[in-house]
Amino acid sequence: MNPVPNSRAEALQRDAADPLAQRRALFDLPEGVTYLVGHSLGPPPKGARERMAAAQADWAQGLVRSWNTAGWIDLAERTGDRLAALIGAEPGEVIVADSVSVNLFKLAAAALAQARTYALFVEEDEFPTDQYIAAGLGGLSGAEVRRLPAGGTFEALKAGGVVIRSAVNYRSAEVADIAAHEREAKRHGARIVWDLSHATGVLDLKLGADGAELAAGCTYKYLNGGPGAPAFVYVSNALAPKLANPLPGWMGHAAPFAFDANYAPRGGAARFASGTPPILSLAALSGALEALEGADLAQVQAKARALGALALARAQAMGLDALSPLGDARRGGHVSLRIPEGYPVVQALAARGVMADFRAPDTVRFGFSPLFLTYTGVWDAADALAEILASKSWDQPQFHARAKVT
Amino acid sequence: MNPVPNSRAEALQRDAADPLAQRRALFDLPEGVTYLVGHSLGPPPKGARERMAAAQADWAQGLVRSWNTAGWIDLAERTGDRLAALIGAEPGEVIVADSVSVNLFKLAAAALAQARTYALFVEEDEFPTDQYIAAGLGGLSGAEVRRLPAGGTFEALKAGGVVIRSAVNYRSAEVADIAAHEREAKRHGARIVWDLSHATGVLDLKLGADGAELAAGCTYKYLNGGPGAPAFVYVSNALAPKLANPLPGWMGHAAPFAFDANYAPRGGAARFASGTPPILSLAALSGALEALEGADLAQVQAKARALGALALARAQAMGLDALSPLGDARRGGHVSLRIPEGYPVVQALAARGVMADFRAPDTVRFGFSPLFLTYTGVWDAADALAEILASKSWDQPQFHARAKVT
Numbered sequence: 001m002n003p004v005p006n007s008r009a010e011a012l013q014r015d016a017a018d019p020l021a022q023r024r025a026l027f028d029l030p031e032g033v034t035y036l037v038g039h040s041l042g043p044p045p046k047g048a049r050e051r052m053a054a055a056q057a058d059w060a061q062g063l064v065r066s067w068n069t070a071g072w073i074d075l076a077e078r079t080g081d082r083l084a085a086l087i088g089a090e091p092g093e094v095i096v097a098d099s100v101s102v103n104l105f106k107l108a109a110a111a112l113a114q115a116r117t118y119a120l121f122v123e124e125d126e127f128p129t130d131q132y133i134a135a136g137l138g139g140l141s142g143a144e145v146r147r148l149p150a151g152g153t154f155e156a157l158k159a160g161g162v163v164i165r166s167a168v169n170y171r172s173a174e175v176a177d178i179a180a181h182e183r184e185a186k187r188h189g190a191r192i193v194w195d196l197s198h199a200t201g202v203l204d205l206k207l208g209a210d211g212a213e214l215a216a217g218c219t220y221k222y223l224n225g226g227p228g229a230p231a232f233v234y235v236s237n238a239l240a241p242k243l244a245n246p247l248p249g250w251m252g253h254a255a256p257f258a259f260d261a262n263y264a265p266r267g268g269a270a271r272f273a274s275g276t277p278p279i280l281s282l283a284a285l286s287g288a289l290e291a292l293e294g295a296d297l298a299q300v301q302a303k304a305r306a307l308g309a310l311a312l313a314r315a316q317a318m319g320l321d322a323l324s325p326l327g328d329a330r331r332g333g334h335v336s337l338r339i340p341e342g343y344p345v346v347q348a349l350a351a352r353g354v355m356a357d358f359r360a361p362d363t364v365r366f367g368f369s370p371l372f373l374t375y376t377g378v379w380d381a382a383d384a385l386a387e388i389l390a391s392k393s394w395d396q397p398q399f400h401a402r403a404k405v406t
Numbered sequence: 407m408n409p410v411p412n413s414r415a416e417a418l419q420r421d422a423a424d425p426l427a428q429r430r431a432l433f434d435l436p437e438g439v440t441y442l443v444g445h446s447l448g449p450p451p452k453g454a455r456e457r458m459a460a461a462q463a464d465w466a467q468g469l470v471r472s473w474n475t476a477g478w479i480d481l482a483e484r485t486g487d488r489l490a491a492l493i494g495a496e497p498g499e500v501i502v503a504d505s506v507s508v509n510l511f512k513l514a515a516a517a518l519a520q521a522r523t524y525a526l527f528v529e530e531d532e533f534p535t536d537q538y539i540a541a542g543l544g545g546l547s548g549a550e551v552r553r554l555p556a557g558g559t560f561e562a563l564k565a566g567g568v569v570i571r572s573a574v575n576y577r578s579a580e581v582a583d584i585a586a587h588e589r590e591a592k593r594h595g596a597r598i599v600w601d602l603s604h605a606t607g608v609l610d611l612k613l614g615a616d617g618a619e620l621a622a623g624c625t626y627k628y629l630n631g632g633p634g635a636p637a638f639v640y641v642s643n644a645l646a647p648k649l650a651n652p653l654p655g656w657m658g659h660a661a662p663f664a665f666d667a668n669y670a671p672r673g674g675a676a677r678f679a680s681g682t683p684p685i686l687s688l689a690a691l692s693g694a695l696e697a698l699e700g701a702d703l704a705q706v707q708a709k710a711r712a713l714g715a716l717a718l719a720r721a722q723a724m725g726l727d728a729l730s731p732l733g734d735a736r737r738g739g740h741v742s743l744r745i746p747e748g749y750p751v752v753q754a755l756a757a758r759g760v761m762a763d764f765r766a767p768d769t770v771r772f773g774f775s776p777l778f779l780t781y782t783g784v785w786d787a788a789d790a791l792a793e794i795l796a797s798k799s800w801d802q803p804q805f806h807a808r809a810k811v812t
Contacts, residue, residue: 028466030466030467030469033469035469037469037470040470041465041469041470041473043465043466043469044462044465044466049462049466052458052462052686055633056450056455056458059447059449059450059632059633060434060436060449060450060455061436063436063439063441063443063447063449063761064443064446064447064761064763065761066633067447067633072633072634098504098505098508098681099504099655099680099681099682099683100681100682101653101654101655101656101657101680101681102504102508102653102655102680102681105652105653109546124667127656127665128656128659128665128666128667128669129655129656129681131667131668131669132654132655132656132659132669133653133654133655135654135669136650136651136652136653136654136669137652139650139652140515140546140547140652141546141547142548147667218682220682226465226684226685226686227461227465227472227473227478227682227684227685227686228478228681228682228683228684228685228686228688229684229686230684231681244542244545245542246511246542246543246545246546247507247508247511247539247542248507248538248539248541248542249505249507249508249535249538249539250507250533250534250535250538251507253534253538257766258766259533259534259765259766260534261530261534261537261553262537263534263537263538263541263542274505274507274508275504275505275506275507275508275535275634275637276505276506276624276626276633276634277505277634278632278633278634278635278636278684278686278687278688279632279633279634279687280458280632280633280634280635280684280686280687280690281684281685281686281687282634282684284686355469355470355471357470359665360663360664360665
């Protein structure tokens with residue numbers, strides 16, 4: 001439909017026709033930076049700053065009363081409902097809570113009781129936390145834990161256990177076919193806990209229509225919720241009543257202020273709330289979601305993939321290998337390239353205002369957050385990369401210095 | 407040593423001699439409010455506001471680089487070390503992470519593997535979350551869960567299992583003898599997970615000296631970390647290497663950015679980190695702790711108890727029954743009174759600028775945060791209560807209207 005821009009002039013034309021273009025103004029972005037790390041930490045939307053300021057004022061002026069008067073008490077649920085609209089879920093099917101790690105644990109534990117086989121499966125190239133959590137849960141529950149070869153999930157569903165599976169691989173950006181996996185899972189009494197960390201806010205997810213029942217995801221990537229912003233839990237309304245949260249805290253109780261010694265879960269996903277949510281961070285997330293309000297997720301997905309396709313075409317012209325699928329339909333919001341000298345190249349790019357990230361040993365990731373990036377910006381970033389590689393300007397001592405995190 | 411003030415003049419003298427008096431200036435407090443709910447949500451220290459503003463600026467300007475350049479990556483550990491100094495622990499023995507609910511689960515699960523008996527015990531009048539978490543963990547792990555009568559912990563240690571026990575009861579403020587419990591636990595191969603939520607920042611805790619090995623606590627009460635501020639985990643350096651976190655996330659990994667498929671825990675309490683911490687909320691907490699920096703915890707504890715003793719003496723003169731122990735040494739930072747018409751009384755107090763909290767059916771709690779309260783303020787609050795009760799001014803329709811949370 002829309003061919004990849006072949007020149008800067010064509011990139012400019014695409015920007016002029018971009019239906020998301022005006023959303024860039026909703027962000028606080030530093031001057032002179034092309035930020036291609038939105039897949040790791042999104043930049044601050046102005047709404048995040050505003051809601052945080054309001055939460056701070058509520059803390060100072062309303063004090064403990066703000067749990068009521070400022071609506072803190074159901075902020076996790078209300079924010080969950082806004083998030084539900086972004087992933088193809090119904091109101092009540094999403095609650096904001098804890099971290100992805102903790103939420104995967106809760107969901108996988110609850111799923112074990114609803115699967116034909118008491119076993120956990122994770123592919124060996126999944127994000128490490130997903131593997132650690134499966135191991136931790138296996139150790140505590142006695143469930144068998146099996147590590148699958150990359151791409152082995154579909155076959156493993158036949159065993160009828162619980163699989164933790166990313167919808168978008170954190171390294172390659174390869175997309176899983178949620179609907180096909182869910183059909184196969186239901187055929188064999190298996191349950192899938194989807195990790196939506198690299199998918200939410202960038203793909204046009206249709207969890208309900210695709211038959212997904214259980215998912216967790218982070219909110220600090222394409223949702224721009226802030227560093228370490230609280231994560232979310234999705235549970236289908238059909239399955240929720242059958243599920244027990246293994247970490248039942250008072251915030252998941254039907255009547256938290258009755259201080260009942262016995263646990264009675266709230267309806268829907270809210271039963272997966274545990275302790276008191278971090279309101280200041282949660283307020284930032286709730287404001288950040290305003291940047292996506294009313295956006296057509298199909299347009300969001302299309303633009304992310306178009307920017308990725310542009311980057312891949314330019315990389316191919318530079319003779320670089322891609323870890324990411326070339327076909328748009330199989331790719332999430334980021335593109336990973338193999339660059340043996342990746343670490344200093346990323347530093348050299350940063351020196352020119354182009355931020356990307358490096359994953360050892362040789363992967364450079366570029367994230368294409370569609371709300372604030374432009375086609376021209378990505379075109380110019382590709383120019384910068386081409387110049388750095390051609391001139392070998394990355395081979396300077398200051399670009400080799402290592403920081404703790406990249 | 408210091409008798410309870412018998413007049414407003416004597417209260418003024420105590421304020422004049424108060425070594426903590428100047429710390430009040432470290433808080434943002436609304437005019438005309440005597441805030442006796444610091445045991446539920448502490449007010450914002452100025453340091454919290456400053457650190458949050460800095461974290462927001464780091465997010466906007468440094469973007470993802472701020473994990474390194476602004477020190478976010480080890481903020482949970484550094485904040486843990488500052489907290490360690492407030493509870494009689496060593497550096498490395500405390501990490502800030504998750505919520506109290508999640509942390510109690512992690513610690514109790516780890517403790518089960520180190521106890522003589524695979525069983526969990528919780529007293530029936532413990533904070534409900536502590537009971538729910540024990541039930542959830544029992545369901546998942548197969549550990550027996552036994553509910554104890556109030557005060558039954560000491561006897562139950564003979565069974566050699568794992569007990570979750572508050573250091574200060576959330577309702578009565580009764581203090582547990584940590585050292586005596588730990589001696590008995592060690593005699594029988596039992597392990598105690600202390601819930602320090604109502605103790606931290608108000609009692610002069612000596613966890614190491616008292617032989618405590620495992621604890622979790624919240625930071626939004628007497629530590630004033632902000633609504634839902636992240637909680638903490640304490641693990642003694644001696645026990646830590648033997649413990650496995652059942653929710654091992656990448657933040658607890660020895661080399662999180664190696665993205666290793668196998669889990670290798672960090673040393674000390676840091677192995678109990680799971681997912682990415684909510685940095686904005688964590689920054690607020692880290693700034694909030696500045697209000698306690700350099701404070702003598704013995705003075706903090708003494709002032710909290712002196713304010714409580716003043717309130718109890720005035721309550722006794724009003725003919726009110728106390729749920730809280732009268733002897734200072736057995737009481738934490740709050741005082742609970744039985745007032746059958748407690749709900750409207752609390753509203754009538756609020757109308758005069760005195761904030762307290764109500765717990766159904768008939769308990770009114772007054773929290774004595776020693777950093778920002780004055781003897782005179784408590785004296786005047788007692789006057790207000792006496793007038794409200796004597797005049798029955800609480801019996802007006804507006805004071806009976808119910809909010810969701812009190």
